[in-house]
Amino acid sequence: MSRFVRWVLVLVVALLVAAGCGGEQQGGGEQTGGEGGLVDRSDIRIVMVTHGPPADPFWTVVKNGAEQAAQDMGIDFEYRSPDAFDVVEIQRNLEAAIASEPDGLAVSVPDADALGPLVRDAVEQGIPVVMLNAGREQWEELDALTYVGQTEFEAGVAAGERMAEAGVNNALCINQQQGVATLDQRCNGFEEGLGGTVKQVAVDGSDPTAARNGIQSALRQNPDANGMLTLGPAGANPALQALEEADVGEDFVFATFDLSPEILRAVRDGRALFAIDQQPFLQGYLPVVFLTNYIQYGVTPVNEVPTGPAFVTRENAEEVIELSRQGIR
Template identity: 45%
Template sequence: MKKLILTAAAAALMAGAAHAERYVMITHTQGTDPFWPVVEKGGRDAAEAVGATLEYNFDVSGDMAAMAQLIEAAAATQPDGIIVSLPDADALGPAIRSAVADGIPVITMNSGLEASAELGALMHVGQPERLAGQKAGERAAAEGVTNGLCLNQEAFNTALVDRCTGYFEGVGGDLNMIDVSNDPAQIETRTAAALQADPSIDGVLAVGPHVCEAANRAIKEVGADVHLACFDLSPGVMDMIQAGDAAFTIDQQQRLQGYMPVIVLHLYNTGAGLLPGANIPSGPGFVDASNAASVSALAGIDR
């Protein structure tokens, strides 16, 4: 009898191991951007918490066709769920629809809120980007900005365009956005050139933390008197805020964007289809001189 019980227990353990949840997370870039390691950490922390495994993939080039191929390759392995950022719904939509048609639950995160549902995703985790831009613009206007410039490091990314568009809705005036690339040296050069070409620019919005750090160097190089606002956190951005070089940054709490999709997929797969009744907004929130000290130790780790 004891042998029979031990055999049954071993079989149960093997069956449980065979059915361990496996999720795949695919994002549109990493490279020089300090944002994504925090997202990845959130996903891995959540997977550990629920006893699942997480595979994290991205294409170093940021090419949308290559990212679509990553989604297709992930779907072919029949994971228990796919978590994917959605910067370009036209380019990535067919791969996501195909995964959904194959019965794979998909959650979009970070970018692509507006297109998520129509592609068949269960839900979206992230901040409403245009609203976040509007809030940044309204605050910049209240702090004296009248003629702004928005720095976009990913021209293909609709979420970043939404941030810039919202900023100018908040500040007032026509959209003034330039492509600065993801290369810090190019960001600095292109920002300096734009400020020199139009000395009336009195406000700059950088829609990524490494962009904001490079923009700060450009502003100092040119000697411009410019209100600088950022998106997202990094140790460098925290230092800039505490030094008075940046007015504020928008915090979208990207760890939640990695963490919550894994938890939701786990509940969906193991809890009779449990699913939140709405998308989960991870932001926006402001970090400025009043609260930077309390979150600076988390920048680049959990925020």
């Protein structure tokens, strides 16, 4: 059985369990189904700790997915994230989550050296952990139940190959959040897939004006560049503004990872070649479902669960825009 087929089966089972076992309820902890097993779902509390700032629209969708899963499962749920990407603050959030003794823990691990020991501590204390979005290379050695997310290097390779097909051979890769290993993997994979020249450019994604100015400066300093890849909305939205103000020519190709309303409109209107969708709704939703079923029934996926890359292009952008308005895509 292929990896893709296994993933589809896991997703179908998870969604059937969510629809069939969760019962009808108004919110986490208020449910009529889910009795039986080792515990009742009304007694389950799960905490999710991520590295994504609330202002980043990608992480808003992750949070929406997790909260929807908590409602569907009928469990109590708490979400913790830093105000801005800050490993020390993420450590504090994770320490506080572990100290609260949840029944399950979902966590992104952008820095394995700093956060990995805390994940291991949680597991050793008997708290089941599902990792999401970042930490794919470490989930097994940290004894997490599974990992839900995208294969970042391979996604970068796919992005490079698509842009090469569009004629790009000299590109800028804009990193809006330095220190996040998954973003480095995206740029590195992009360079391999493109097979041309890639200049990695760091900008401050927490400050849209500074990010736009940094991208404008990079365009001036690299006049031979004929393409640009950004790694998320915090880089893509300022990049779209910078490109509108720059004289890059009609043949310049722009594309990005992840989605936002601005990105989707750019894809629909032909100002962006594609956007890579790693399906953040599922990255929030599935860990809560998996943890709930593990705590209640002792069942869990036996391998990681990939959620991307999926490509949004001009052909399907319009339908994705409607789902974006609902906070799902």
